[in-house]
Amino acid sequence: xxxxxxxAELRHVVARARRADKRIxxxxxxxxxxxxxxxxxxxxxxxxxxxxxxxxxxxxQFGPNEDLSTYPRDFLRDQELCRDxxxxxxxxxxxQEIYPTQFETFVEPGELAKPMCGAFRPDHFRGVVxxxxxxxNIVQPDVAFFGQKDFQQCAVVRRMAIDxxxxxxxxxVQTVREPDGLALSSRNRHLSEEERRRALAISRGLFAAAxxxxxxxxxxxxxxxxAKAHLNTVDRLQYLxxxxxxxLKRAESSxxxxxxxxxxxxxxxTRLIDNVILPLSTx
Amino acid sequence: xxxxxxxAELRHVVARARRADKRIxxxxxxxxxxxxxxxxxxxxxxxxxxxxxxxxxxxxQFGPNEDLSTYPRDFLRDQELCRDxxxxxxxxxxxQEIYPTQFETFVEPGELAKPMCGAFRPDHFRGVVxxxxxxxNIVQPDVAFFGQKDFQQCAVVRRMAIDxxxxxxxxxVQTVREPDGLALSSRNRHLSEEERRRALAISRGLFAAAxxxxxxxxxxxxxxxxAKAHLNTVDRLQYLxxxxxxxLKRAESSxxxxxxxxxxxxxxxTRLIDNVILPLSTx
Numbered sequence: 254x255x256x257x258x259x260x261a262e263l264r265h266v267v268a269r270a271r272r273a274d275k276r277i278x279x280x281x282x283x284x285x286x287x288x289x290x291x292x293x294x295x296x297x298x299x300x301x302x303x304x305x306x307x308x309x310x311x312x313x314q315f316g317p318n319e320d321l322s323t324y325p326r327d328f329l330r331d332q333e334l335c336r337d338x339x340x341x342x343x344x345x346x347x348x349q350e351i352y353p354t355q356f357e358t359f360v361e362p363g364e365l366a367k368p369m370c371g372a373f374r375p376d377h378f379r380g381v382v383x384x385x386x387x388x389x390n391i392v393q394p395d396v397a398f399f400g401q402k403d404f405q406q407c408a409v410v411r412r413m414a415i416d417x418x419x420x421x422x423x424x425x426v427q428t429v430r431e432p433d434g435l436a437l438s439s440r441n442r443h444l445s446e447e448e449r450r451r452a453l454a455i456s457r458g459l460f461a462a463a464x465x466x467x468x469x470x471x472x473x474x475x476x477x478x479x480a481k482a483h484l485n486t487v488d489r490l491q492y493l494x495x496x497x498x499x500x501l502k503r504a505e506s507s508x509x510x511x512x513x514x515x516x517x518x519x520x521x522x523t524r525l526i527d528n529v530i531l532p533l534s535t536x
Numbered sequence: 537x538x539x540x541x542x543x544a545e546l547r548h549v550v551a552r553a554r555r556a557d558k559r560i561x562x563x564x565x566x567x568x569x570x571x572x573x574x575x576x577x578x579x580x581x582x583x584x585x586x587x588x589x590x591x592x593x594x595x596x597q598f599g600p601n602e603d604l605s606t607y608p609r610d611f612l613r614d615q616e617l618c619r620d621x622x623x624x625x626x627x628x629x630x631x632q633e634i635y636p637t638q639f640e641t642f643v644e645p646g647e648l649a650k651p652m653c654g655a656f657r658p659d660h661f662r663g664v665v666x667x668x669x670x671x672x673n674i675v676q677p678d679v680a681f682f683g684q685k686d687f688q689q690c691a692v693v694r695r696m697a698i699d700x701x702x703x704x705x706x707x708x709v710q711t712v713r714e715p716d717g718l719a720l721s722s723r724n725r726h727l728s729e730e731e732r733r734r735a736l737a738i739s740r741g742l743f744a745a746a747x748x749x750x751x752x753x754x755x756x757x758x759x760x761x762x763a764k765a766h767l768n769t770v771d772r773l774q775y776l777x778x779x780x781x782x783x784l785k786r787a788e789s790s791x792x793x794x795x796x797x798x799x800x801x802x803x804x805x806t807r808l809i810d811n812v813i814l815p816l817s818t819x
Contacts (some may be wrong), residue, residue: 303678363642386700390701412640
């Protein structure tokens with residue numbers, strides 16, 4: 254495994270692999286890797302010849318009062334996990350390498366970035382698609398892998414790749430959860446034992462609604478109410494929305510197309526997100 | 537010469553050339569080609585193996601009250617000119633191919649896009665860098681060629697390519713002029729004979745200032761005043777600015793670094809731009 258910190262060297266190494274007709278897989282991360290990231294690596298290894306993992310805590314996607322400075326980091330451990338997982342290249346640039354002093358051009362997402370997380374984190378998705386767009390241009394992978402936990406991010410990134418004609422396939426991989434249901438997240442490490450117990454309400458609420466959906470419930474308000482009934486142990490529910498899985502627009506009164514039930518909530522000072530897909534075959 | 541209208545086919549044809557180790561040159565245009573465009577083609581043919589010319593009148597870079605609908609077009613003549621000039625591929629997509637219905641992700645330039653044309657044409661450079669970014673991703677050229685007449689555009693596009701890590705060399709080619717000095721522009725065809733005579737004031741003013749600069753004048757206000765003295769025959773001077781050639785910030789009282797004297801003016805209902813570079817070796 255190679256660890257590379259500059260754009261020039263990364264390009265050089267990937268170009269060599271491409272000339273040897275290797276298929277390149279890419280897993281962009283902010284580090285502090287967990288089983289969720291490693292599942293993305295596994296998916297990449299199954300579908301490509303060379304897996305590149307980027308580790309870059311992207312300042313552009315944090316708001317001024319958000320947790321950039323306390324975002325968990327452990328680069329040595331991340332490197333070991335990548336090596337053990339069969340990653341070929343870890344790309345770990347510093348901030349100046351990605352955002353040199355004169356940097357001023359952003360990628361600006363549209364309607365998909367406005368509801369849910371976008372409503373509470375202005376400029377978050379601008380930061381996400383800008384850094385992902387840059388990383389896509391640096392790595393030039395054939396396929397890139399994202400976790401479904403960041404459902405809106407997947408939608409915004411997929412749209413960006415289509416809109417900007419990036420010839421990259423975007424694969425979304427199912428959320429990995431703790432045995433009790435908690436969605437894996439680097440931010441979980443901030444939870445006290447007591448907070449972790451209360452955080453379970455999020456996945457429990459989503460699962461309860463998904464169960465009801467599977468047994469035939471299609472009424473949007475009913476499904477939201479079922480999830481919400483579980484959510485009284487979180488400290489602040491930021492949103493709980495049932496949206497069309499493609500457009501992210503709020504679902505109509507009765508579900509007719511595949512939808513996603515998405516939630517964001519604070520437990521203590523930690524913000525957590527999660528979602529479940531409610532699949533419907535379109536007529 | 538091949539004329540291609542879809543992204544998929546263009547990609548296919550260019551990928552084949554790249555596999556054969558050909559160097560790809562790209563000249564993005566809005567058509568209605570003139571000697572200026574053909575000089576870009578010549579530069580591309582001298583430096584690359586396969587020259588791609590795009591012909592696409594980009595709605596995203598026109599304001600609501602601008603001349604999108606009257607922008608001159610003559611596709612058959614453009615094709616002939618390209619064939620005669622040794623172009624390998626003409627890429628002429630329709631609007632739906634570049635901006636499908638769900639399109640919503642833009643590339644957003646920064647400070648370089650704010651002064652001069654940016655101040656009078658809000659969102660113009662957003663439209664420019666979005667379409668150029670898309671075309672860069674579609675064509676994936678090694679080098680792209682732009683005319684110096686669009687001086688601010690060159691700066692904004694070059695910045696975009698650096699900021700978004702597009703591995704494309706941007707070459708700026710000197711402005712081509714009529715024997716009497718008028719900068720070539722597709723929009724010149726809208727000028728009546730009488731307007732064309734009056735339009736000459738723009739290049740004459742810029743040249744007069746450049747002459748004075750060559751004989752040692754460094755005072756910013758003096759140089760602007762010399763150019764301005766010629767500009768009384770235009771119908772509306774939109775701007776006349778002496779800016780640092782790299783930052784596009786207004787030059788200080790006495791020139792110390794390479795600057796550009798840039799003008800935009802209406803003659804009749806036609807908006808024309810032009811510029812001259814005042815070169816200084818930086819200490």
